[in-house]
Amino acid sequence: MDLHNLNPSSLKSRFTTRFLRALTEINARKPIASSSSPREIFQRYRRIKDAADTSMAYSVRSRRTWSKATLWRLRTPSHRRRLASFGRRSSLNKTRTTTTASHRGAVVVQITSRGGGLGVQLEELRELVPGGEAMDLCNLLDETAHYIKCLTTQVQVMRTIANLYSLE
Amino acid sequence: MEKDEAFMAEVLNRTASRQLTWNTEVLNCATEKLGNHFLNPNWDNSMDQSDPFESALSSMVSSPAASKVPVSGENVMMRELIGKLGNICNSGDASCYSTPLNSPPRFDLSMVNLLNHSTLVPFSADPGFAERATRFSCFSTGGDSGCFNGPLMDSFKLSSMAGNSDSDKKNSGVSRSSSPENAESGVSKEESSVSQQIPSQNDAGTRKRKSIPRGKAKEIPSPAAADAKVASENDESNSKRSKREGAPSGNGNAKASNDGNQKQSKENSKPPEPPKDYIHVRARRGEATDSHSLAERVRREKISERMKFLQDLVPGCNKVTGKAVMLDEIINYVQSLQRQVEFLSMKLATVNPRMDVNMEALLSKDMFQSRGVLQHGIYPMDSSPAFPCGYHPQQGLLPLNNGIPNTTETQFSMKTQGFKLPSIDGFIDAHPQVGSMWEDDIQSIVQMGFGQNQPQSYQGSISTGQVKIEL
Numbered sequence: 172m173d174l175h176n177l178n179p180s181s182l183k184s185r186f187t188t189r190f191l192r193a194l195t196e197i198n199a200r201k202p203i204a205s206s207s208s209p210r211e212i213f214q215r216y217r218r219i220k221d222a223a224d225t226s227m228a229y230s231v232r233s234r235r236t237w238s239k240a241t242l243w244r245l246r247t248p249s250h251r252r253r254l255a256s257f258g259r260r261s262s263l264n265k266t267r268t269t270t271t272a273s274h275r276g277a278v279v280v281q282i283t284s285r286g287g288g289l290g291v292q293l294e295e296l297r298e299l300v301p302g303g304e305a306m307d308l309c310n311l312l313d314e315t316a317h318y319i320k321c322l323t324t325q326v327q328v329m330r331t332i333a334n335l336y337s338l339e
Numbered sequence: 340m341e342k343d344e345a346f347m348a349e350v351l352n353r354t355a356s357r358q359l360t361w362n363t364e365v366l367n368c369a370t371e372k373l374g375n376h377f378l379n380p381n382w383d384n385s386m387d388q389s390d391p392f393e394s395a396l397s398s399m400v401s402s403p404a405a406s407k408v409p410v411s412g413e414n415v416m417m418r419e420l421i422g423k424l425g426n427i428c429n430s431g432d433a434s435c436y437s438t439p440l441n442s443p444p445r446f447d448l449s450m451v452n453l454l455n456h457s458t459l460v461p462f463s464a465d466p467g468f469a470e471r472a473t474r475f476s477c478f479s480t481g482g483d484s485g486c487f488n489g490p491l492m493d494s495f496k497l498s499s500m501a502g503n504s505d506s507d508k509k510n511s512g513v514s515r516s517s518s519p520e521n522a523e524s525g526v527s528k529e530e531s532s533v534s535q536q537i538p539s540q541n542d543a544g545t546r547k548r549k550s551i552p553r554g555k556a557k558e559i560p561s562p563a564a565a566d567a568k569v570a571s572e573n574d575e576s577n578s579k580r581s582k583r584e585g586a587p588s589g590n591g592n593a594k595a596s597n598d599g600n601q602k603q604s605k606e607n608s609k610p611p612e613p614p615k616d617y618i619h620v621r622a623r624r625g626e627a628t629d630s631h632s633l634a635e636r637v638r639r640e641k642i643s644e645r646m647k648f649l650q651d652l653v654p655g656c657n658k659v660t661g662k663a664v665m666l667d668e669i670i671n672y673v674q675s676l677q678r679q680v681e682f683l684s685m686k687l688a689t690v691n692p693r694m695d696v697n698m699e700a701l702l703s704k705d706m707f708q709s710r711g712v713l714q715h716g717i718y719p720m721d722s723s724p725a726f727p728c729g730y731h732p733q734q735g736l737l738p739l740n741n742g743i744p745n746t747t748e749t750q751f752s753m754k755t756q757g758f759k760l761p762s763i764d765g766f767i768d769a770h771p772q773v774g775s776m777w778e779d780d781i782q783s784i785v786q787m788g789f790g791q792n793q794p795q796s797y798q799g800s801i802s803t804g805q806v807k808i809e810l
Binding site for chain 1: 666
């Protein structure tokens with residue numbers, strides 16, 4: 172890493188500041204007692220995880236589909252989300268079928284045969300990457316690349332923080 | 340989107356940097372090698388050397404074309420040039436095949452400037468030669484053969500270059516008359532590769548060449564206009580020679596293979612001036628020139644480009660070939676990253692930070708103002724476990740500073756920001772050292788804090804322990 176250019180507005184530093192803020196907030200709200208029940212620990216874990224994802228998505232500022240999807244997922248309550256996802260899924264399926272139907276002739280054969288080989292993995296990737304359901308392969312790969320980059324940053328920072336905490 | 344541009348810029352930079360290094364290499368060796376040969380005015384000698392080049396040539400060239408070449412001085416010289424360029428192209432490293440044809444033409448131009456031979460001019464006027472050269476250039480521009488194609492194309496360009504623009508037009512006219520479709524394909528191909536060079540070169544030679552496509556643009560409306568547009572729109576990476584997105588049928592610059600000849604003549608007669616937002620694609624030899632398949636090919640190339648980028652991101656994917664396996668790896672990696680995030684957040688949930696008060700204070704407004712101050716603030720806690728519980732922090736810090744002069748543990752001088760740190764007041768008082776070390780501290784802390792030198796942090800704590808013992 173370049174020692175001389177600590178970019179104050181880099182993804183890493185943005186994420187770090189936000190995440191630490193959220194973390195201290197969580198710790199302040201409910202300090203960890205030595206006798207926490209597993210349930211409390213689990214709740215805490217969920218909150219921290221959500222905080223991490225949210226702060227990462229905020230650092231990206233909705234420029235990416237996956238960040239938008241993450242923020243949306245964490246903001247809207249689950250019942251509204253279910254309704255919305257119904258509408259989204261149905262429209263998505265429609266668009267998919269129409270696009271494949273528009274290509275005629277030999278090209279259709281090419282598409283389907285190629286798609287068939289990768290179909291399962293594509294679906295998996297779509298599930299993994301938030302907001303990946305509504306994208307074609309090309310954009311999906313783009314999003315995946317950016318998502319991987321952000322995830323590695325997140326893991327790095329969190330690992331450092333955890334090490335620092337645990338060393339005390 | 341910004342991130343898209345950043346992504347593309349990254350990819351571009353990578354390919355450009357690869358190109359650049361390769362180009363400089365080739366330029367250096369090419370100028371040495373060819374310079375020696377071509378400054379030798381005795382063509383008879385060079386004829387002896389032409390045999391290896393002959394073989395190289397024959398491997399590149401189709402047999403009828405080769406058989407047509409009469410043994411005259413200029414033609415042999417031309418073939419020699421081709422051969423040498425081809426050899427140099429071969430001897431370049433493997434990136435030769437992935438880098439654009441810019442590179443051979445680039446050092447070729449330097450050769451032209453070196454040469455200043457008038458001998459090139461008469462043989463440029465040879466219509467038969469022009470026809471043959473265009474036929475050579477008709478070979479596919481697939482990734483591997485692209486390099487082979489380059490020198491042939493270059494020699495053709497050389498020939499047209501050596502004269503002035505008038506003779507160029509005459510030459511092109513001649514070539515056109517001899518074999519309209521092939522010549523047009525060759526010409527348009529030349530234009531495409533020439534126009535590709537235009538943004539990247541500043542030689543006087545290129546200025547001459549610039550006139551060629553412009554001049555020809557009037558004569559051949561549709562392909563030339565398209566190529567001029569190509570030149571103007573050439574903001575994409577030059578990594579793939581014919582890699583542009585296909586506009587459907589109207590703009591088909593379908594490269595004339597023997598199949599596509601009739602199509603091309605049809606398209607040439609079509610009304611020109613495709614709209615500017617189309618990006619242009621050239622069908623490769625042996626591929627269907629259907630607009631659908633062109634678009635398909637472009638899409639496939641985009642996808643493979645992105646897969647390559649992902650290959651760089653995902654560790655351990657260099658040996659993997661094939662989309663399916665690659666996707667598997669990517670999926671595994673993303674899953675593992677997500678699981679790591681979950682695990683770490685679980686860890687954070689269970690770990691009780693001892694100095695959470697410090698955290699709050701550290702996150703106060705003042706800290707946010709300075710760069711990297713958080714990492715700075717976190718770090719002192721890292722060294723604190725080295726001390727036994729009862730150890731007074733002040734005393735502990737003094738030896739710390741003395742014992743480890745080279746490390747950044749002097750960041751305890753964070754008092755310059757003037758925060759209220761109840762439990763770290765001891766540290767602050769003990770160390771009047773001011774934030775003159777601030778910048779260095781921040782940088783090194785970031786380095787340490789972000790896992791680059793995490794072993795070093797343990798070293799720090801170990802050495803503090805040792806120092807303590809000394810006391």
